[in-house]
Amino acid sequence: MSWKRTGFLCEYDSKHVSVFDCKQRKLYKMLNTYGLEKLEIGKCYDLKHMSIQETSVDEKFHNLVVFRVDSGCVLADTIATIADEKDLKKNENFEKFRGKVWSQYLGFLRDPKNLFAENMKGGELGWVTVKYAPDEDTVFEINDVAENYLVQLPAEQLLPTPWSPNYPTVERPQRRLHPSQRVFDNKFAPLQPCFRLVKYGVCVQTDVLNPLYCRRKPGSMKHCHHLFAMTLGMYRCMHRVELGCWYQHEVRDSRRDQKKYSEKRNAKQFDSLTATKLFKIDPPLPTTVVNGKVEFEVEFPFDHDVLEKEGNRAIPDWFPRFEGLQKDAHFWNEYLGKVEIYPRQAREIIQIVEAWPLETIPDVFTVVATVALHYNAATNNETYPENGIFLVTNVKEVKGAN
Numbered sequence: 001m002s003w004k005r006t007g008f009l010c011e012y013d014s015k016h017v018s019v020f021d022c023k024q025r026k027l028y029k030m031l032n033t034y035g036l037e038k039l040e041i042g043k044c045y046d047l048k049h050m051s052i053q054e055t056s057v058d059e060k061f062h063n064l065v066v067f068r069v070d071s072g073c074v075l076a077d078t079i080a081t082i083a084d085e086k087d088l089k090k091n092e093n094f095e096k097f098r099g100k101v102w103s104q105y106l107g108f109l110r111d112p113k114n115l116f117a118e119n120m121k122g123g124e125l126g127w128v129t130v131k132y133a134p135d136e137d138t139v140f141e142i143n144d145v146a147e148n149y150l151v152q153l154p155a156e157q158l159l160p161t162p163w164s165p166n167y168p169t170v171e172r173p174q175r176r177l178h179p180s181q182r183v184f185d186n187k188f189a190p191l192q193p194c195f196r197l198v199k200y201g202v203c204v205q206t207d208v209l210n211p212l213y214c215r216r217k218p219g220s221m222k223h224c225h226h227l228f229a230m231t232l233g234m235y236r237c238m239h240r241v242e243l244g245c246w247y248q249h250e251v252r253d254s255r256r257d258q259k260k261y262s263e264k265r266n267a268k269q270f271d272s273l274t275a276t277k278l279f280k281i282d283p284p285l286p287t288t289v290v291n292g293k294v295e296f297e298v299e300f301p302f303d304h305d306v307l308e309k310e311g312n313r314a315i316p317d318w319f320p321r322f323e324g325l326q327k328d329a330h331f332w333n334e335y336l337g338k339v340e341i342y343p344r345q346a347r348e349i350i351q352i353v354e355a356w357p358l359e360t361i362p363d364v365f366t367v368v369a370t371v372a373l374h375y376n377a378a379t380n381n382e383t384y385p386e387n388g389i390f391l392v393t394n395v396k397e398v399k400g401a402n
Helices: 059-064 092-097 115-119 179-187 318-323 343-354 377-383
Strands: 005-012 016-021 026-031 044-048 051-054 065-070 073-082 101-103 107-110 125-135 138-150 197-209 223-229 233-237 246-253 273-281 287-290 293-301 330-333 337-340 364-373 390-401
Touching (some): 073 115, 101 125, 107 125, 318 343, 343 364, 343 390
Antiparallel strands (some): 005 016, 065 073, 073 101, 246 273
C-alpha cells in the first residue's frame, strides 16, 4: 500500500491537478504525474504517484452530491443548509456562522447573491447548484437554488453541521517537532506507507560503486546513483537519473518485506531504501552542476549565537578569535536538512555583519550562500541528522531587512 488520494478532478494543467475530497471537504493541489490524455474534469479518481484510476461513487453519496461539467465549468448539485436563530444562541462562538451556507460534502459555500437565504429558512435543507470557484477559504459558489423544494433525509444520512454540539473538531493541538525528529522516526523503523512518497529528492551523485553489489545475485548492479531527501538522508537509486535534477518518487523499503522480516527490520536505512517511480520536477532551490558537483543557492537567517559564543566576540584579534568559533554551527533547510557552517565561512559572515554601517543596521540579516555535498557525505549519512550531508562552501552576500 502507498499514499493515495480520492477526489473529484476540478482542474488540471501540465504541472498540477486539483481534486476535491468530499470526505475531508478540502481541495488538494498535487503534482501532475499522469499526463493529460487520461484526465477528465468532474470525474472521481483514486490518485497515487504516477497512477490514476476513475473510481465509482457510493450510491448514497452519489445521491447527495453529483459533479458534472457544463461549458467547461465544473458544477455540483448537492444539499445545503443554513443555521437558524436557536442554533446560533446555543453557543456564543456560533455567531460567526450567521448567514453562512453549509454543505456537508462541500463545506462552506459562497453565496454572493444571497440566493439561499431568499429561498430557505434557517435549519432547512435545500438543493443547490454550485460552481467550482476557489477563493480564500471556500471552494464553491452557489449558482442556483431549487425553489419551493425542501429536502427530507433520514437522520443517519445527515452529518453534523459546524454549529452542532457534536461536530467533530478538526483542529487538534499540534506539537511542533524539529525536522530532525522526522528523520529519526524514519531511520530506525520500516517506513510507513505515507512516508514512502518523496516529494523532493535530488540526485547528488551518479555512477558510484554500489556497496551492496553481489556478483552471484541476478540483477544486482555494480554501480548506483545517490539521491537525497531531507527526511531520509542519502539513499540508492538503480534507475537512470540526471545529476542535479530533482524528482518526486516513491521509495522501496526492504525492511518491510515479510520474508526474512525479523532479520531485515534492523538493517541500515541506506542498505534498505531504493528510489522507484521517478518523476522529474522543477527544482525548489536554484540548483547547478559545477565541475561534476551539485551546488545549491540557499538563504538562511543570521544568528550570531549559532556561529560564535558571546564571550568570544570581544577578542580584537581574529587569529585567536577564529579558534573560538562554534565547531558545530549549522542551519536547517526544508529541502537539504542540516547544513553545516565551517569556521572559515562563519568568520566571513560575521565580518560582513560587523562591518555594516551603524546608521543602516537592519533588524535582521539574511545570508545567501552556496551549499554543496559534504566531502565526508557517506560517513555523515550514517549519523545524519546529527551531522549534515551538506555544507556552506561560499558566502555570496548578506542582506539586511527591517
